[in-house]
Amino acid sequence: AQSVTQPDARVTVSEGASLQLRCKYSYSATPYLFWYVQYPRQGLQLLLKYYSGDPVVQGVNGFEAEFSKSNSSFHLRKASVHWSDSAVYFCAVSYNNRIFFGDGTQLVVKP
């Protein structure tokens, strides 16, 4: 069965530090892959998505993610985080008209 795993429930980093949020998926083919962000009391907003081609995709606000077929991963990165990046980040996979979300990773950015 398909699944999305975000192994880190919570990540704390200092402002200005680099960031990686991990995501692994299990699916026999290459699905469509997404990262969404959820700020407090808001719905999910798309950060970036991957369909095919260059495995590194650029998103909004300086985020990028790298697809690795060999590792079945789609990790999210940012070179320098800002306090406003504090939120919950969801990795998602999509196929057959369904989207499956991971459990989310709460990012806390310390000043």
Next chain:
Amino acid sequence: GPKVLQIPSHQIIDMGQMVTLNCDPVSNHLYFYWYKQILGQQMEFLVNFYNGKVMEKSKLFKDQFSVERPDGSYFTLKIQPTALEDSAVYFCASSLASASAETLYFGSGTRLTVL
């Protein structure tokens, strides 16, 4: 960007009552979804809806749940009767095309509290 509006933002009702959650999707979108999120945890798929019909529903979409979008107005989720375990935040989403490749646009959610 495109906005999905959900009304109300918070609803408190007694167990056994009926509740209707309203969603105003992005105007030219054709696919509509409801997701359930408990205590800020995983977003769980409930149902998707297209062309006036439920396309797919999960096991969380109990018999007490129903959805409709009469005459292109609000896309609604009705729960009748409600149970304590229905307490959650319900998110509506819409997309221009089917979900595999399209971006879903989410509303801010309706927090449902069943007492």
